[in-house]
Amino acid sequence: MMIQRNKRVVGAVAAMAAGILVASFGGDASAQTYKLMTGPQGGVWVPLGGTLKAMFEKAIPGATVQTLPGAGIANVKGVQEGKADFGFGNSISTVDAINGEPPFTEKATNVCQIANLYPQYFQVVVLADAGINKIEDIKGKAIAVQTRGNTAEVISQHILKAHGLSYEAMSKVNFMASYNDAAALLKDGHAQVFTLGTTIPASSVMDLATGRDIKLIPITDEGLAAMKKINAGYNKVIVPANTYPKQDKDLPVIGYSTHFITSCKLPEDKIYAVTKAMATQVADLAAVNKAMAKLTPKEMAEDIGVPLHPGAAKYYKEVGAL
Missing domain, CATH: 3.40.190.10 (Periplasmic binding protein-like II)
Structure with missing residues (x-):
């Protein structure tokens, strides 16, 4: 009996640990923590990340968004490797990642597009x-x-x-x-x-x-x-x-161009929710960076050579942007 109970305890601990790992990488667990990589201090990605954190936490009930420092290439690598769920990217370097061009050593297969945002x-x-x-x-x-x-x-x-x-x-x-x-x-x-x-x-x-x-x-x-x-x-x-x-x-x-990326593995309904939140609250983003003041869903959905996440595509089709 003691051995059986110990097995149960070990199993419970393992399940709990697995749940924590899944949640920390954007899994669909009850306590969801999503990691969002921003940029270097002194750039606009840091305050924009704070705005998106608040936006996403309202859009996904029960979610917590953790913002982390980053940069365009580092963010793409972070999402590709499963170390982040969201990140800002630069069109030129993200397309290089998709194609496996330097400084990337292999093609990125887990990087999906949510939205174009503004010129850099x-x-x-x-x-x-x-x-x-x-x-x-x-x-x-x-x-x-x-x-x-x-x-x-x-x-x-x-x-x-x-x-x-x-x-x-x-x-x-x-x-x-x-x-x-x-x-x-x-x-x-x-x-x-x-x-x-x-x-x-x-x-x-x-x-x-x-x-x-x-x-x-x-x-x-x-x-x-x-x-x-x-x-x-x-x-x-x-x-x-x-x-x-x-x-x-x-x-x-x-x-x-600056754009916003996510893991292709995240559920469609979650990405639909955050895409809709971004598109319907452009004024909040423009309060941080006025270059986004006139951003439209059609501009957000423009093809830059990075595959759209199905959740984002669903929203853009719904509003006639695709």
Whole structure:
């Protein structure tokens, strides 16, 4: 009898542990915890993640959403590997994951699309007194980029390559965990160049501008053409005049799209619920990032080369967006 009872206890403990594991990875257990990967501090993905956390917890009864720091490439890997249930992504790098292109080593099969959100701006910010007027002038300077492998860090390598440069041509390359830390390097004079991919105006750049005069370096048509040879998903977007202090004209920069991804394994009804919540509460998202103020279900459903989750597709078909 004692052995039988012990087996029952062990079985109960194992079942409980399994339940916790399932819940922590977005399973359909009674106490559901979903993991949502956001972005580096100083970017817009962190506050957007907080808004989506509250939104999703209302949309899925009994759910708890845990937000975690991340970045475009890291988020795709997190969802693919089952370490996260949701995440923000960048169109260029997520499509690379789907196709198994570098920096990914195999095709992502567990990454599904929920919605396109807004354009991203790859910004090359420099100190105004650093003597930098074009990308080629970065040669020999100290540069601050994201942690290796993150989307903006990869784009930093691409933009240097497109202009005949590399990290080896820099006096120093600083790999920073957050945009705020990168901006602090420039503020203290330890670097002259800061690259980031986020919305505009970026809070970290605005903070830097309170202590130092800065300017953005535009992309030329030739530079854009060279970038598109590296990744066809790059395009040109405009940073309007007066976005940042002392910016007196429109500036063209490299652009791509931010979108929202999920595990393809999550139940259709759950993803239907969160997709509907996002589409019907755009005003709450736009309060964090005004670039989404006019976002429509049709734009959210636009094909970017990432398969739609069946739950998202069900909602978009229901409202005539597909």
